[in-house]
Amino acid sequence: MFVTFEGIEGSGKSTQIKILKTALEKIHFDVEITREPGWGAVGELIRKIILDIPDLDLDPFSEISLFCADRAQHVKELIKPMLNKGKIVLCDRYFDSTLAYQGYGRSLDIELVKKMATASTLGLIPNVTILLDISVNTALSRIVERPGRNKIDDESFDFHSRVKNAYLGIAKDSPRVHIINGEDEEAEVHDKIKRCLSTNFSIFSRL
Ligand SMILES: Nc1ncnc2c1ncn2[C@@H]1O[C@H](COP(=O)(O)OP(=O)(O)OP(=O)(O)O)[C@@H](O)[C@H]1O
Numbered sequence: 001m002f003v004t005f006e007g008i009e010g011s012g013k014s015t016q017i018k019i020l021k022t023a024l025e026k027i028h029f030d031v032e033i034t035r036e037p038g039w040g041a042v043g044e045l046i047r048k049i050i051l052d053i054p055d056l057d058l059d060p061f062s063e064i065s066l067f068c069a070d071r072a073q074h075v076k077e078l079i080k081p082m083l084n085k086g087k088i089v090l091c092d093r094y095f096d097s098t099l100a101y102q103g104y105g106r107s108l109d110i111e112l113v114k115k116m117a118t119a120s121t122l123g124l125i126p127n128v129t130i131l132l133d134i135s136v137n138t139a140l141s142r143i144v145e146r147p148g149r150n151k152i153d154d155e156s157f158d159f160h161s162r163v164k165n166a167y168l169g170i171a172k173d174s175p176r177v178h179i180i181n182g183e184d185e186e187a188e189v190h191d192k193i194k195r196c197l198s199t200n201f202s203i204f205s206r207l
C-alpha cells in the first residue's frame with residue numbers, strides 16, 4: 001500500500017506522517033517512511049542542488065528535470081522494493097508536488113509537466129494521497145522561524161497561493177486525492193486522516 005502526503009510548506013505532512021506511522025505500527029503494520037526529494041545517494045546530491053545551494057540560479061526546466069530524476073531513482077531503489085516486501089510506504093511528497101510546484105508554481109507548460117511527472121513514477125501511482133490543506137497565511141506563519149529554511153520556503157505569497165490552488169484542482173480531478181483540513185490541531189488532523197483511510201480502505205479498517 002503506497003500512501004503519499006501532499007500540501008504546501010508547513011501544512012503538517014512530516015508531522016502527520018510520523019504520527020500515522022506510530023498508529024499503523026500499533027496495529028502491527030510494517031511501515032516505511034520516506035520523502036522527496038533526497039532519498040539515497042543520488043537523491044541527496046539532487047536535493048542539495050535544488051534546495052540547499054542559495055546562489056545556484058536553476059532554470060525551471062532544470063529544476064523539474066532534477067525533481068523527476070530524483071523520483072525515478074527513489075521509486076526504483078526504495079519504494080518499489082519496500083512495497084514488494086509488503087510494507088506500507090508513507091511518502092512525504094510525490095508526483096503531485098511536481099505538477100503543483102513546477103507546473104502551476106513555476107508556470108511551466110502543464111501538459112509537459114504532467115507527462116514528465118507521470119513518467120518519473122515508473123508507473124507507480126499512489127493508492128491514496130492525503131492532501132493537507134491550509135491557508136497560505138497559516139503556512140507562512142508556521143515556517144517563518146524554522147531552522148533549515150530552503151529556497152522554496154522563501155518563495156512569495158503568490159507562488160504559495162498558486163501551489164495551494166493547484167493542489168485543490170488536482171484533488172478535484174482525482175478520486176485518489178483526499179483533502180484534509182490541516183488548520184485543526186495535530187491530534188484532530190490525525191483523527192481525520194485515520195477516519196479517511198479506515199472508511200475508504202478495508203486494509204486500514206482497524207485504524
Ligand atoms: N495541526 C497543526 N497545528 C499547528 N502547528 C502545526 C500543525 N501541524 C504541524 N504544525 C507545525 O507546523 C510546522 C510545519 O509542520 P511540518 O514540518 O509537519 O509541515 P510540512 O508539511 O512537513 O512542511 P514542509 O513541506 O516544509 O516540509 C512545524 O513547526 C509543526 O510543528
Ligand SMILES: [Mg+2]
Nearest residue numbers: 013014015092
Ligand atoms: Mg516536511
